[in-house]
Amino acid sequence: MNPLWMDNEDAPLETPAPLPRDTSPRVAYEMNKLEKRLCRHMGQAIIDFNMIEAGDKVMVCMSGGKDSYGMLDILLKLKARAPIHFDIVAVNLDQKQPGFPEHVLPEYLATTGVPFHIENQDTYSIVKEKIAPGKTMCSLCSRLRRGILYRVADDLGATKIALGHHRDDMLQTFFLNMFYGGKLKGMPPKLVSDDGRHVVIRPLAYAVETDLARWAEHRRFPIIPCTLCGSQENLQRKQVAAMLREWEKKHPGRVESMFTALQNVVPSHLMDRRQHGFADLKATGVANPDGDKAFDPDDGDLAFAPPAPPAQQAVAMPVSRKPGAPVHAAS
Numbered sequence: 001m002n003p004l005w006m007d008n009e010d011a012p013l014e015t016p017a018p019l020p021r022d023t024s025p026r027v028a029y030e031m032n033k034l035e036k037r038l039c040r041h042m043g044q045a046i047i048d049f050n051m052i053e054a055g056d057k058v059m060v061c062m063s064g065g066k067d068s069y070g071m072l073d074i075l076l077k078l079k080a081r082a083p084i085h086f087d088i089v090a091v092n093l094d095q096k097q098p099g100f101p102e103h104v105l106p107e108y109l110a111t112t113g114v115p116f117h118i119e120n121q122d123t124y125s126i127v128k129e130k131i132a133p134g135k136t137m138c139s140l141c142s143r144l145r146r147g148i149l150y151r152v153a154d155d156l157g158a159t160k161i162a163l164g165h166h167r168d169d170m171l172q173t174f175f176l177n178m179f180y181g182g183k184l185k186g187m188p189p190k191l192v193s194d195d196g197r198h199v200v201i202r203p204l205a206y207a208v209e210t211d212l213a214r215w216a217e218h219r220r221f222p223i224i225p226c227t228l229c230g231s232q233e234n235l236q237r238k239q240v241a242a243m244l245r246e247w248e249k250k251h252p253g254r255v256e257s258m259f260t261a262l263q264n265v266v267p268s269h270l271m272d273r274r275q276h277g278f279a280d281l282k283a284t285g286v287a288n289p290d291g292d293k294a295f296d297p298d299d300g301d302l303a304f305a306p307p308a309p310p311a312q313q314a315v316a317m318p319v320s321r322k323p324g325a326p327v328h329a330a331s
């Protein structure tokens with residue numbers, strides 16, 4: 001799995017023949033609800049993290065996976081009704097993996113009317129040459145891709161680089177970092193790139209993977225598999241994904257609760273001395289109604305909700321949610 005911008009999915013190598021479209025009123029109703037939910041989740045993420053501002057040129061990175069198709073599709077819908085003007089340019093990096101169907105994305109993008117750029121760079125040969133057979137190629141492959149995308153963003157005058165990671169990618173990354181990296185660190189919805197020169201956004205941060213899969217099916221996106229390179233699967237990520245699915249099956253709502261927790265961090269109740277000045281703590285003599293019970297056992301504040309964020313100079317996307325309320329997967 002590509003840690004930077006390709007999608008997590010197990011798409012089949014062959015795109016199956018499309019099933020006859022179910023045009024029943026029930027399906028139409030469900031798809032309408034799904035579209036509204038995806039728009040609401042993306043609009044809310046854009047507002048909460050001030051992802052897109054007037055005049056931005058957003059470079060939407062298209063891998064050909066379901067998530068990047070969904071990201072572009074929903075972003076185009078929001079752009080049509082956004083109260084501000086911003087531009088979108090879709091970009092695909094053709095890494096020259098054997099069998100990559102290079103006509104698929106240009107053909108699809110031409111139907112959307114969105115300006116697009118296909119960058120042809122044979123990183124596949126470089127990676128094959130440098131990495132011993134049987135070893136995972138993803139790390140070098142991602143590094144090369146990242147550098148190319150930053151350069152392309154400069155060439156195109158893009159002010160934001162949009163990646164198609166969703167809520168479930170973010171939670172998986174959080175657990176991977178905890179289990180294997182000894183860090184409480186996730187995948188941020190917005191960050192400054194490691195070269196310090198670009199702002200990377202993840203407009204699908206609140207979107208649920210199953211919603212994106214359903215949307216891709218409904219919209220019949222021409223999915224390109226992420227397995228063409230023949231790299232070994234990221235076993236650890238797959239295991240974490242399976243663990244999260246299992247938890248959710250046994251304890252419905254747990255995934256959403258964990259995702260809310262990522263938005264509701266209490267550094268004073270963790271142990272990172274860089275995040276909280278434990279050494280300088282002094283009694284204040286002033287009671288804090290929200291403070292720790294100190295001697296009483298505390299099973300946690302189960303009525304969780306992230307604190308209200310500071311007021312944002314954000315794109316007023318047409319969504320409604322009370323400030324500070326958790327973003328719910330279901331509507």
Ligand code: SF4
Nearest residue numbers: 002137138141229231
């Ligand atoms: S090596 Fe293959 S699976 Fe890994 S990041 Fe590159 S394209 Fe994706």
